[in-house]
Amino acid sequence: MTEYKIALVGFGGVNRGLAQLIAERNAEWKASLGFSIKIVGVTDLFLGSIVAKDGLDAKQLVAMPVEKGVFAQLPGGTAEAFNETVIRHSGADMIAEATFTNPVDGEPATTFCRWALESGIHVVTTNKGPVALHGAELKDLARRHGVAFEYEGSVMSGTPVIRLARQALPGVGIQGFEGILNGTSNYVLTRMKDGLSFNDAVAQAQQLGYAEADPTADVEGFDVRLKVVILANELLNARLNVSDVACSGISSISPEDIAQASANDASWKLIGSASREVDGSVRASVEARLLPNSHPLAGISGATNAVSFNTALLGNVTVSGPGAGRIETAFALLSDIIAIHTTHGKQ
């Protein structure tokens, strides 16, 4: 029976969700997936770090309070985040990288990924920064070291999009896509329709674990811009940089705008899109659009996301599901681990 040793880098909502899944489902995974997972290290800027080559108690980790330096209370733990030691020297086969997304330069998460990959350690991540800003380099680094760099959760959380399109849609001729790719902003627009203020709706999205560390990234479209770059580069073979994508958000949409839209049987949605032009180039944008309620994306509400691929052979193929959430996103990490088990599985 395969047992994967994993180090968790960042122990906020998503990686705590993964630890919870491990605590609750490891025994079941042995039977249904053919492997189990042992946590051998955790590091977090706020909580500290710990390495235990024989394995940590996942249930105990999940129950740790969110207090500065709290890992110092565990035997062998420390209040400092020794990220490099945990990544390179905990004996992990793989890291789950889930620190904050930095939309400007992808750091320090990109460095964490490099440390792991160049040490021959697989990386699963939900962090959009390294993928959107340094994806080609990290994929090449992984290839050269014979390990995997997987990032299904970087777009639409646990809802399968990247692997689905990569594995089930090659040959279909994807010409473009448009979608609702941010759970927080869609949640805010939905709650504003119910009469909540913008600020209260953002606060709720934060409480529910949907929002970025700085929710400006959600409401100004920067998060969607990263996802558009990831999808366009992955599925349209584009070479887009973040600066190639025109971007605006939802912060200027007022309660009056929302009410007027409803009166006209329409809804405001933050739409990320990309399409291949006749000259072969790819054009992409992020903007709030007023959609008639008959539009397939108009009825997508709350933290649900949806993306519609425009294909040559099937017309529009639409995938919808959770776009944010701790357990939902932790599931994306599990799906990456399953993919690694399938392609690189230890005998």
Ligand SMILES: NC(=O)C1=CN([C@@H]2O[C@H](COP(=O)(O)OP(=O)(O)OC[C@H]3O[C@@H](n4cnc5c(N)ncnc54)[C@H](O)[C@@H]3O)[C@@H](O)[C@H]2O)C=CC1
């Ligand atoms: N929460 C969600 O619904 C989704 C989140 N993501 C992405 O997954 C990642 C994690 O998300 P959450 O867990 O919700 O965020 P979070 O803010 O709850 O947790 C991030 C953790 O990383 C730690 N951290 C920050 N800088 C660090 C550093 N330099 N070294 C070590 N630890 C550091 C923080 O102390 C925090 O505990 C983010 O990149 C986010 O964009 C992706 C899809 C959905």
Ligand SMILES: N[C@@H](CC=O)C(=O)O
């Ligand atoms: N903050 C993001 C989390 C997932 O990427 C969102 O709200 O969609």
